[in-house]
Amino acid sequence: MATLLKDVRRLSDSEPVCVRVAGDTIDRVGTLDDIWSAGDEIVDAGGKLALPGFVNAHTHLPMVLLRGLADDVPLATWLERHVWPIERALRPEDVHWCALLALAESIRCGVVAVADMYFHNDAIARAVTESGVRALLSYGMIAPSLAAGGREELEKTERFADTWDGASDGRIRVAVSPHAVYTCGEDVWRESIALAVRRDLLVHTHLSETRGEVDDWRKKTGLTPPAYLEQIGALAAPTLAAHCTHVTAEDVDLFARRGVRVAHCPKSNAKLGSGTAPLSAFRAGGVATAVGTDGAASNDRLDVLEELRFACLLARAGAERVGALSARDALGMATHEGRLALGLPKANVEAGDPADIVLVEVEGAHTAPRHDAASTLVFASQSSDVTDVFVAGRPLLRERKLLAFDEERVQLEVARLAARLRRN
């Protein structure tokens, strides 16, 4: 049986069309008469916008647990006094509930795919499987050398890839994640890249996030973090680099040359006081740039649409130029470039595309009147306008009701966990 979405508007449509979803694929797009088959379930979309859904290209899903915890203290204090003590106490089942909470929020925001880096990854992979979204998952490895823990970290990654890469009908892919240049030794980096190449995995890392990190690295090696990675051969595998807040023009050239995809995380960089990444330089330099929310602890939302709006406004404010980033280009960052960043096939609500479809209502006072759909979405819509989410043809959200799992139970479990951790 197929599902027929009646009267949706894609960004390029002047008139509503019908979209037929058969299995995990969009098989036809056209008028009702042209594409309907007997037995199709008809969903009346009533003129809602239809998008391929948003991609969150860098996050740490379970960190929703820390949302709004001590958000006015400096980064080092925040990590040492608040974040790490709690994270050390987390058990796999805790991480599973927190990941589900994050996925409930993500689906409600129209997110169809996430790139997550954390620990207790089996628990996260189970949550992703239940949720129905697509994910690039990785274990954030931290080790000064292969001898000092690096071997074990790499083994964890490889075991995780053995179990989960390609699992859940191919919705899960595994990445190799040396956490950052300053947390992994050179031999750990080299072995990570070798593993990624051998297993055909993406590399997902944090890069040049803060000014301090870059300054320290230059003092230590004479090189910026990206130049250092290039020197040790660590950009040989396709790489998704989060943040890239403080980079040079040479770094940007290097990204373009090596096909490094950037996960631009403007809200997290702002909230943590890290600064602003040079988005316009990435785009002008031909670097594929997606958007990421980072963990909710430093955002505090997993709302890609809001991230996009912030990215767009910040680019215009910084450049003092309205053309710095158009609404349509911004949408591309959260969709096409996001999918590219995660290694996903393209999707654009066209026949033959994976049936990743998000419906957005544009009936509120805040989206009236409507002159241009891309502009309405990027500048005026809010995530609560998302009514339906399909991933690989499976409905995860229908008329704002989460179908994938029991959201109330998830909230209850996370509230219990937060209370338990506060008592400790």
Added chain:
Amino acid sequence: MATLLKDVRRLSDSEPVCVRVAGDTIDRVGTLDDIWSAGDEIVDAGGKLALPGFVNAHTHLPMVLLRGLADDVPLATWLERHVWPIERALRPEDVHWCALLALAESIRCGVVAVADMYFHNDAIARAVTESGVRALLSYGMIAPSLAAGGREELEKTERFADTWDGASDGRIRVAVSPHAVYTCGEDVWRESIALAVRRDLLVHTHLSETRGEVDDWRKKTGLTPPAYLEQIGALAAPTLAAHCTHVTAEDVDLFARRGVRVAHCPKSNAKLGSGTAPLSAFRAGGVATAVGTDGAASNDRLDVLEELRFACLLARAGAERVGALSARDALGMATHEGRLALGLPKANVEAGDPADIVLVEVEGAHTAPRHDAASTLVFASQSSDVTDVFVAGRPLLRERKLLAFDEERVQLEVARLAARLRRN
């Protein structure tokens, strides 16, 4: 008969309290047993957050009509080719419907008071009266001199004040609005201030919005726009100055000395490529700073909560420091400082305060778990979490249903108007 809001949580409350609204005032706050009187209507708020509501300290309500219209063209082209031709064609009834659309959106975002500057002001005042919100309304005067139109502009303002200042049970106040230094001659400014002083009215103007404006003014007069206003005696009346994007340290000192209140409009300044106002300098200098959305044409939302979040993140990104603006201080900008900017009495959901109350649900996945209410609001909540709005005791929104006027009719009228203008 009074209304008793049962189980609300104010920002400072560790436990829910009950709030009794009698007429336009909060008369008691306490436990149900302590404050209940026979005949009270009880509204079960079920633990929602209760705030005094947000103030939008600078907007042009009817500009919702232009939301998302040609938003990638430079400011001058945008004004000359798109905005002005449409505005010239607007009739008072058009402005009335557009203002109501803007007020529907505003109320849904928890806004209880707005400072609006536009034309066809009687139509706007009627819309404000119907809507139930508080407003500081003004006619944006543009005249090179008293002889060349300035007298007529001032007469319009004075007639508007005669009819509307203090009207609608005191919910409407009128301001005097010379549009900007570059659009009003010196004698127009002087007479404007004399009028404001004589009638005890606030002055509401645009100030130092773009780098070009400031540079031009310096070339022309040797002074920054604020220094020029001081020199001609135009800061003698209490002034609400919108934008102040490009100001010097001396300008900031002047604002503090003269009690100039700034309406910080970070999203509009970003979208129009104007830059970023030095919020931290305003705050450090003791300048009362509220937030404004500006018109929806350059935002494109009238969402003060989002404006606040953007302000907070932008301040942290610019200063590269987490402490640049705390969630609690940001909330103060949208509430206490906003009320001060508009000349409204303080309101804090306490006994004796005006019954301006907004209830915010914090039950969504995106606001879980809850560690700190101010942080949740500023960084995690979304305007669709606002469920109830009371202004001067009158319910304008109840359980997300707009009571004040017929929102569907308003949308229909504005859609018709937009279609008519597109045909022209």
